[in-house]
Amino acid sequence: MASYDAALFVGGTRFIGRHTVEAFLDGGYDVTTLTRGEHDDPFADRDGVENRTGDRTVRADLAAARDAVDPDVVVDLVGLHPGEVREATDVFADARYVYVSSGSAYVPGDVPMREDHTPLHPCDPEQEDDDSAETYGPRKAECDRAVFAAAADGVEAMAVRPMLVQGPHDYTERFGYWVNRVAEHDEVLVPGDGGSLLHRVYVADLADALLLVAEEGEPGEAYNAADRTAYSLDRSLELIADALDTEVKPVHASERELAAHDVDPGDVPLYAPSPMLASTGKLAALGWEPTPPAESVAETALAHVEAGVTGPEDSLDRASEEAAIEALTE
Template sequence: MDTALVIGGTRFIGRHLVDDLLEHDYDVTLFTRGTSGNPFVDDDRVDHIEGDRTNETALEAAATTVDPDAVFDCVAYHPKDVRAATTIFADCDAYVYVSSGAAYGREEIPKREGETPLHECTLEQATDDSFETYGNRKAEGDRAVFAAAEDGVRAMAVRPPIVYGPHDHTERLDWWIDRVNRFDRVVVPGDGTNLRHRVYVEDVASALRIVAERGAAGEAYNVGDRRLVTLEEMIDLIAESLNRVAHSATEKANDVELVRAGPRELAAGDIELDDYPLYRTYPHVLSTAKLAALDWESTSLETAMDRSVADHLESDRDGSENGPEREAEERVLGILETL
């Protein structure tokens, strides 16, 4: 395969996907609305077609103009859009849909492709835009991929959990990096052993390309960090990375004290466990063995965190809208000091 069309390729996952495709000598065309800015505007290796991916006429025009070997659909949030795309790009060598680990409808450890049931999706949910139906809509998008494959389309899905890394506009990890960077005492919700699968964005990008090149039609592939860490271990990784990235070898940052707080202690700040970004009560773990069988490899956690921290420090992101205010946490810390 030589040519790729990336539907939505200027913000986060798509941006890293374009970089990965260029590194592997693809001719790349973006299809976006043009509202988020284009980091590749000065790169003559990347063409750009402006249009709304929910407009089938515009998508058909892009298909005719580019005639891509591979199509990567990064911004399909409704099942009808996946069905339309798999029809429009039916003759391509590969159509890869960015699904989500949220598509799984049962809590089990780990969640496996083809074994763990997916969410059901009603007609009402399929057209909804709320966060509550996100998993339902992604699951129905997967089923659209499977149906297309049965009709002879080489369509596949990739399911990431929470994605982190440079240019992350969600700022969920930024909230934690900011806390560790600015304070010597960091509140950890619960007992610190909360386990929520995450995945480094460059690994999602390479997974999408590898699935397009080597995946099987009608299959879904989980992608996630090959080594999982608890929330407390993630905070330790951030602290170690800040020492490596932000401080010289002779001027290490102060050690960060992690202070665990349960529901009773958090109540002093009118905080709940779920108010913390990246916290999840029940462990969310995806099996990545199926993707690894395609010779996909995961970036080391230390390297991934160093790159994420370096990007955070160069940005103006602090994630402040994602978690509790520090003033509320100070009340919690005050209560813990008296116990």
Template sequence: MDTALVVGGTRFIGRHTVEELLNHDYEVTLFNRGNHANPFSDAEDVDHVEGDRDDRTALEAAALSVAPDVVIDCVAYFPEQVRIATEVFSDARYVYVSSGSAYGREEVPKREGATPLCECTPERATEDSPETYGPRKAEGDRAVREAAARGVEAMSVRPCVVYGPYDYTERLDYWIDRVRTHDRVVVPGDGQHLWHRAYVEDVASALRVVAERGDPGEAYNAGDRRLTTLEESLELIADVADTTVEIVHAGERELAAAGLSSGDFTLYRDYPHVMSTAKLAALGWDSTRIEEAMARTVAEHEGSERDGSEHDPGREAEERLLGVLDTV
């Protein structure tokens, strides 16, 4: 039986990754600070090593005590963290959770090795801000390639926007809540734009597959094999929630009249963000049927307290907009 160390492992991608590894007969150990509730605290087959991933001595102690065959790094947000981890876990197959945000040019689709990555200056590499997230992830990918050149079996997985059960970002929860609680939902533009998403269980399986079969130094995009527009996604949510919804389109002029803009709506993106997943599929990976993925996501949402309210542009403003559109 192989041994896996998951850096992180208690919240979203990490939580599903632990379950994926357990389902494939791995012995799993979590390495984290213990700041979040551990869903595996009562599991006899999951060990826990407490430590700060920025403490190299703690990482080295974990490497020595666990001697992992596989390391899945879910919480590396700065390139220096990746460099240190690939040194400490040089005897393991190391998988870095990167991001589709690492791509530095808009093109459809974005392909590994073809679409340029974001540039990352030394200042950006240490600055914790939304603007530097993509550059930092890209520099982490470069650190993986550098490690592979030294003989380390290190790989990257680049998910696009991840959704699914236990999503603490609540981005899709906002839209699920809107569809479940209102019969009319405002969607910016014509609803036909594409922002590639990845079901979280598929990201977890991608991490395992790349750990087992990936080529050192390579990066692999992860995302739903079938894409849906925002409008199609809301219709799918309505179907699996056994409800109906009227989708009301609004352009920038109409939105502005109500004090809104398209940027106020989560998961809206004017230019398509689409990533090729052929390279990952060539390893034998596949994604869950989109209908099944959404059904599981909505079912877990209904039993949670998440409503995506932090992404809410303001229902009162939407109601004003709907009133204006009804008179046009």
């Protein structure tokens, strides 16, 4: 294994970056984060971590960080538009560049989705600079293609595609919705039969994957990151209840039953009407071993309860949920 000492994170102070900085510190790296300074820096007083204020959309800021740090590894956590990734792979052409992509880059359909077989979303030129949720997948796919193009030109560039990420400090609060429901209520409304499968990855395991790919990954490759064991919504509730030493009863409802009570299943976090699963064989071949779900869910649930996480603001409100539960259990 090659020896690398200096890591530059584009982003790095919120959720995925926060855990990945810790993994790189544990790996013996000196770490610099490049951020706009809009959020609290959890590493402000940590040895081995420096922060530079800059905007990743400004080439001069990227170049200044490169010249100051001379990074062996660059981890790009906040590339949302293909032009940003093209710029970054050019500025950091002499480093090993790891781009944090997404399982949303895939065209849904394959079960499981495989890096070298499942097609990526097309991305029209007008979509590249868009910021809507509808173009997120196509933009991530085009960012991956930018990584592959850079690798073809000799840059040691790689992509990691996490499925839905959960864990402590998750500001999206999607898994926190379910933790709060289990912590506060005896019954919770679950769309479908409870078997909804949306593949997820524990954030600390994703951090380890990013470190592993930075050191051992093959330029021009993409690596899926997801738990080796996929588990359903009902199983999630069981694991959360075990962690919190409580009990919960899922109340299942079909989409027709939900509609009859004015509940949109899309307002329920983590519900997937069709299985969304990703193959993780490529990452496992590098030696990646994720945390068992019972352990990762327990750590996440306890952290969410301590932080007072309740769920996304636009998720199903409890009053509507209770009305539906009452009608369904009469």
